[in-house]
Amino acid sequence: MSDPIMSTYKRLPVHFKRGEGAWLWDTQDKRYLDALSGIAVCGLGHAHPTVKAALCQQAGELIHTSNLYGISRQEELGATLTRLSGMDKVFFANSGAEANEAAIKIARLYGHNRDIDSPAIVVMENSFHGRTLATLSATGSRKVQAGFEPLVSGFVRVPHGDAESLRIVAQNNPNVVAVLVEPIQGEGGINIPPDDYLNQLRDICDANEWLLMLDEIQTGMGRSGRMFAHQHNDIIPDVMTLAKGLANGVPIGACLAHGAAAEVLGAGTHGSTFGGNPLACAAASAVIDVLESEQLAERAEQLGSKILADLADALEGVAGVEEIRGCGLLIAIELDRSCGELVTTALEQGLLINVTADTTVRLLPPLVMSDEQSDEMVNILAELIKQFLSTDQDQ
Numbered sequence: 001m002s003d004p005i006m007s008t009y010k011r012l013p014v015h016f017k018r019g020e021g022a023w024l025w026d027t028q029d030k031r032y033l034d035a036l037s038g039i040a041v042c043g044l045g046h047a048h049p050t051v052k053a054a055l056c057q058q059a060g061e062l063i064h065t066s067n068l069y070g071i072s073r074q075e076e077l078g079a080t081l082t083r084l085s086g087m088d089k090v091f092f093a094n095s096g097a098e099a100n101e102a103a104i105k106i107a108r109l110y111g112h113n114r115d116i117d118s119p120a121i122v123v124m125e126n127s128f129h130g131r132t133l134a135t136l137s138a139t140g141s142r143k144v145q146a147g148f149e150p151l152v153s154g155f156v157r158v159p160h161g162d163a164e165s166l167r168i169v170a171q172n173n174p175n176v177v178a179v180l181v182e183p184i185q186g187e188g189g190i191n192i193p194p195d196d197y198l199n200q201l202r203d204i205c206d207a208n209e210w211l212l213m214l215d216e217i218q219t220g221m222g223r224s225g226r227m228f229a230h231q232h233n234d235i236i237p238d239v240m241t242l243a244k245g246l247a248n249g250v251p252i253g254a255c256l257a258h259g260a261a262a263e264v265l266g267a268g269t270h271g272s273t274f275g276g277n278p279l280a281c282a283a284a285s286a287v288i289d290v291l292e293s294e295q296l297a298e299r300a301e302q303l304g305s306k307i308l309a310d311l312a313d314a315l316e317g318v319a320g321v322e323e324i325r326g327c328g329l330l331i332a333i334e335l336d337r338s339c340g341e342l343v344t345t346a347l348e349q350g351l352l353i354n355v356t357a358d359t360t361v362r363l364l365p366p367l368v369m370s371d372e373q374s375d376e377m378v379n380i381l382a383e384l385i386k387q388f389l390s391t392d393q394d395q
């Protein structure tokens with residue numbers, strides 16, 4: 001039988017048929033511990049009863065009407081998100097890339113409204129913002145861009161974590177209207193900038209009337225140890241995008257805006273057929289209810305610290321381990337060599353992990369993972385890494 005699916009993903013040889021919390025079972029009934037959460041999506045784990053109940057209830061009432069009409073579920077979710085973030089307004093889309101497209105359109109229109117004919121957005125090296133033409137152009141990875149030229153113009157690139165480089169851009173480029181940045185780079189390898197980086201960016205943006213636009217698609221929804229990662233810094237961005245963890249797997253994206261940025265998009269300037277439909281919004285509201293009532297951001301911070309300490313213990317003195325770093329449940333083990341094959345050996349051992357940026361083992365466990373499950377994760381992984389580093393022929 002020929003495979004009808006386009007080969008955009010190099011898939012692992014497994015099909016999952018059900019899940020519960022941090023566990024997954026494949027079609028052979030083999031059990032796996034999920035330390036990836038569908039790439040930071042299923043923060044509440046699999047088959048969460050509150051999300052299931054909200055979806056079943058909403059599907060039995062109304063799935064979709066269109067944005068031509070008022071949508072109570074959307075207004076309810078919008079009110080919750082603005083309450084939690086201090087932002088003023090929200091536009092709902094269906095994915096992270098779409099949320100970022102909305103942010104990019106806000107920045108450009110904001111620029112044109114200020115008579116800047118060719119507005120530019122500062123973006124970072126090693127960033128990831130999505131796979132649409134504008135978002136892959138904003139992404140700092142040649143692998144993502146190659147073959148899709150001509151790229152969308154109007155992006156200026158600087159190193160992530162280096163506020164000084166933005167001050168230089170401010171002196172030299174009058175077309176800049178915004179900065180788009182991940183508070184912690186996800187796909188780029190869990191790259192954590194200096195503690196005061198976002199505060200410095202906030203100051204630079206204020207001084208130059210630029211919009212500070214935070215891509216919190218991977219860092220948001222409690223994963224970093226705060227509901228939104230920028231809340232570690234006590235700032236409010238002008239624009240923030242969300243997606244992955246927002247509805248635990250039901251497709252949704254959100255672009256929130258504050259102050260002047262919230263007034264930029266008017267009737268007819270942007271839209272989405274599915275965006276913010278009752279089903280997706282009901283799921284997201286259920287997710288936020290659980291995040292708040294079970295204090296899962298605090299749990300992410302606490303479990304993340306435990307995992308970092310346990311990994312440091314288990315891998316102490318192991319040659320080839322360059323760094324163990326993390327923030328909440330965004331965790332990386334940096335090795336001194338390419339380690340993509342670890343994903344397959346972990347799968348064989350019943351553990352789902354990811355390798356990104358070639359040499360970085362990335363863990364994005366569900367926020368509901370128990371201490372016992374995290375112990376099992378660390379034990380399996382530490383053994384695999386030690387074995388890999390001692391037998392790998394590349395070194």
Ligand SMILES: *Cc1c(COP(=O)(O)O)cnc(C)c1O
Nearest residue numbers: 095096097128129130186217218
């Ligand atoms: C995953 C991701 C995106 C893209 O989201 P999609 O839903 O795949 O379009 C954008 N930015 C960041 C930081 C991401 O992690």
